[in-house]
Amino acid sequence: NAGVTQTPKFQVLKTGQSMTLQCAQDMNHNSMYWYRQDPGMGLRLIYYSASEGTTDKGEVPNGYNVSRLNKREFSLRLESAAPSQTSVYFCASSDKQGQGLSNQPQHFGDGTRLSIL
Amino acid sequence: AQSVTQLGSHVSVSEGALVLLRCNYSSSVPPYLFWYVQYPNQGLQLLLKYTSAATLVKGINGFEAEFKKSETSFHLTKPSAHMSDAAEYFCAVRRRAGSYQLTFGKGTKLSVIP
Numbered sequence: 584n585a586g587v588t589q590t591p592k593f594q595v596l597k598t599g600q601s602m603t604l605q606c607a608q609d610m611n612h613n614s615m616y617w618y619r620q621d622p623g624m625g626l627r628l629i630y631y632s633a634s635e636g637t638t639d640k641g642e643v644p645n646g647y648n649v650s651r652l653n654k655r656e657f658s659l660r661l662e663s664a665a666p667s668q669t670s671v672y673f674c675a676s677s678d679k680q681g682q683g684l685s686n687q688p689q690h691f692g693d694g695t696r697l698s699i700l
Numbered sequence: 701a702q703s704v705t706q707l708g709s710h711v712s713v714s715e716g717a718l719v720l721l722r723c724n725y726s727s728s729v730p731p732y733l734f735w736y737v738q739y740p741n742q743g744l745q746l747l748l749k750y751t752s753a754a755t756l757v758k759g760i761n762g763f764e765a766e767f768k769k770s771e772t773s774f775h776l777t778k779p780s781a782h783m784s785d786a787a788e789y790f791c792a793v794r795r796r797a798g799s800y801q802l803t804f805g806k807g808t809k810l811s812v813i814p
Contacts, residue, residue, distance in 0.1 A: 616800075
């Protein structure tokens with residue numbers, strides 16, 4: 584009963600390096616999300632995918648790209664890492680946001696702690 | 701744009717005392733409201749959600765929250781705090797129609813004093 588799995592759990596990068604954060608869910612959810620969490624800021628949405636084949640920008644998309652590889656997997660890529668992207672990244676998923684299902688909660692992974700030097 | 705305000709970034713209570721964590725939202729239409737809990741080095745876990753079926757919502761671990769439209773509030777309470785309740789709590793709101801996005805408050809860290 585894994586739920587949402589994120590890899591890696593920890594990573595240290597140098598400024599300018601690239602990296603892809605992986606996320607997979609086994610709950611057959613349609614929607615997936617990437618957030619970043621910074622002290623005192625709560626969670627901020629980076630990108631989301633309402634369904635397989637679609638992606639949309641969230642509140643803080645600059646410096647990131649995403650790929651919805653299939654229904655299970657949603658990856659987040661940093662093309663040229665900057666110190667301002669040091670954060671904890673969370674992936675989440677939720678069931679279809681159709682009529683009557685808009686109250687479906689999001690299920691979160693345990694996060695990837697990323698430090699950029 | 702809707703927003704969520706959590707009053708108090710840090711709340712301390714004694715073990716056995718009442719827990720009250722405050723959340724106010726701004727929205728022209730009552731939204732869907734959620735409370736999540738985050739234990740150290742873990743992801744967020746759903747505590748409870750308001751979806752208009754009832755204004756008093758019961759969640760896991762003895763927590764409950766009351767939706768008050770007149771006050772645009774959704775405060776989280778627990779009658780008697782346990783040491784295991786020490787964590788960070790987030791209130792979140794989703795607009796009712798056609799939105800996939802959750803807007804989170806900045807969080808309230810709860811400390812429980814033995």
